[in-house]
Amino acid sequence: MVDEVEARPLPADDSLAQVKSFADLGRVWFIGIGGSGMSVLAQMLHEAGVPVSGSDRIASHYTEHLESIGIPVTIGQKPENIHDVDTVVWSSAISADAPEMLEARRQGLLLAHRSDILALFLRTRNSIAVAGTHGKTTTSSMLATIFANAHAAGEVSATEDAAAAGEACAAGDAAFADPSFAIGGSVKTAHGTIPGGHVGTGSWMVAEADESDGSFEKYRPLIGVVTNAEGDHLDHYGTVAHYRSAFAAYIGHIQRVVVLCGDDEGAREVYNSLEPRIQQQVWVYSTDNLEKLGLPGLSEKNFVQIVTSQEMVADKPTEHGGVEETLTVRIPSSLVDGGAQVSIGLHVPGIHNARNATAALTAALLAGVSLPGVVHGLESFLGAARRFDFQGEVNGVSLYNDYGHHPTEVATFLQAARRRFPHSTLRVLFQPHTYSRTQTFTKELVDALDIADDVYLSHLFAARELASDYPGISTQTLIDEAKKRGIDAKFHYIDDMYEAGIAMAHASHPGDILSTVGGGDINLVNPTILDALHTLDR
Known part of the structure; x- marks a missing residue:
């Protein structure tokens, strides 16, 4: 079992406020243990020495992995599963009247939301939490890679401001070696893809702070990151204004410093809503200069500028086969002695990943990682699974x-x-994700898909939502919008995602780029598409 440091206080409304150590949880049962976030936390508790088991509706690669490391998983959710356990963990995807929830309440067991478990881990480490509408998983993965590799590249930063801001708690290699991390996706490494959850022996932890249900307001990290705050999850928040207010509340709970993207309109709006005393704790990164940003209270001391980001044009796709983006950033002397302008070769393409890398760089420097350590970590980062994943x-x-x-x-x-x-030629198979998002962003989704040359649409992935709550909303909603614009000739709706994948493969020609896109289970079609390509007679 890992050594624990003194716990920091949790908000009063936290289910685990009385829990002082992982041992206090007793035997833990996860409802929906196969979810991407839940499986990560289950593995982390298991690594921390806590007896863990759980259930899910169906088997998946997540449940198979958990069983492979010794965590019992029951397929099928029913009341009789809840026996010989002390704590039951649930997520917002689980309804209050789910059979196992009702049984846990009947037995008077401790009920903990998944965010309560993550908050418990965060209070046992010097932590960095990454929030944002987009880029959370990639930025968190970059930070974890930086920390894991920092000891191989240099010592901790010597600048007084960085050390004070990040509270670097040890010297040399031991400060960052073997970090803990809780990331909602797998991370690619030179030794293969690893799960997004790990309890390390080091003193630092990196976590993805999911904003979808507002529970990220429970976290009290030393350093917080906001990659952007574009409106989303309006089924929970109701309005974009409420959504951004939640980010402001999250920032208000960060103990030391905040790293925020100045290129994003939503993030700038969040910054402007902060009290001046909190704005002084914010570091901003941007492709713009200070004058153009015009953010009150922001100075050169708290500003990291993306000078250039040059994407490479590929002759042939490869899996992390070389530098795909060259990022140049200007760093103030408050982070690096004398200031610096440094170029970094990234294996992940796009200006969005340049921004993610700059967020990770800024947060890592604030934590006390040396600049050589940060550069080495970012240049070692091979990507997160299901993010431009070859x-x-x-x-x-x-x-x-x-x-x-x-x-x-x-x-x-x-x-x-x-x-x-x-x-x-770009061909995409897209699986719409949730009725509420399809309803809210119909026009915007069609705008985005129109970038491709050929578009295939499969059944909608409902997640926790019910079709009866969104009458008239389905994949057909997107087809109807495309028809209104007269661009429906390149939109093809095939409900079965495997059949849609085969159709896309059969339409392809040498040199084409195919993609499967979506936050549901569309990735399961990938082997079918590759098999279909093998059978084509060229």
Whole structure:
């Protein structure tokens, strides 16, 4: 079991306010243990020495992984599953009247939201939490990679401001080696893809702070990151204004410093809503200069500028086969003695990833990592799974997968593909994600998909939502919008995602770039598409 440091106080409304150590949780049961976030926390508690088990509706690669490391998983959710346990963990995807929830209440067991478990981990480490509508997983993965590799590249930063801001708690290698991390996606490394959850022996932790249900306001990290605050999850927040107010509340709970993207309109609005005393704790990174940003209270001392970001044009797709983006940033003397302008070769393409890397760089320097350590970490980063993720190439046709489900994410992925492969035909298979998002962003989703040359749409992935709550909303909603614009000839609706993938493969020609995009289970189609490409007679 890992050594624990003194726990920091949690907000009064936290279910685990009385829990002083992981041992106090007793035997833990996860309802929906196969979820991407829940499986991460289950693995972390398991690594921390806590007896963990759980259930899910269906088996998946997540449940298979958990079973492979010794965590019992029951397929099927029913009241009789709840026995010989002390704490039951649930997520916002689980309804209050779910059978296992009702049974846990009947037995008087401790009920903990998944965010309560993450908050418990954060209070046992010097922590960095990454929030934002987009880029959370990639930025968190970059930070974890920086920390894991920092000891190989240099010592901790010697600047007084950085050490004070980040409270670097040890010297040399031991300060950053073997960090803990809680990331909602797998991370690619030189040794293969690793799960997004780990309890390390080091004193630092990096966590992805999910804003979808407002629970990120429970976290009290030393350093907080806001990559952007574009409106989303309006089924929970109701309005974009309420959504951004939640980010302001999250920032208000950060103990030391905040790193925020000045290029994003929503993030700037959040910054402007902060009290002046809190604005003084904010570091901003941007492609613009200070004068153009015009943010009150911001000075050169708290500003990191993206000078240039040059994307490479690929002749042939490869899996992390070379530098795909060259990022140049200007760093103030408050972070690096004498200031610095440094160029970094990234394996992940696009200006969005340049921004993610700059966020990670700023937060890591504030934590006390040396500049050589940061550069080494970023240049070692090979990407996060399901983010511009190369799946393979068959007969001259290449396949990528991306997790994008918000229209901005879809557009960003397709624009990056267009820039990287300017002479290729882009074909995309998109799985709409949730009824509420499809209803709210119908026009924006069609705008984003129109970037591709050929668009295939599969059934809508409902997640926690019910079709009965959104009458008239389905994948057909997007087809109808395309028809209104007269662009429906390139939109193809095939409900079964496997059949849609095969159709896309059969339409392809050598040199084409195919992609599967969505936040649901569309990635399961990738092997079918590659198999279909193998069978084509060219």
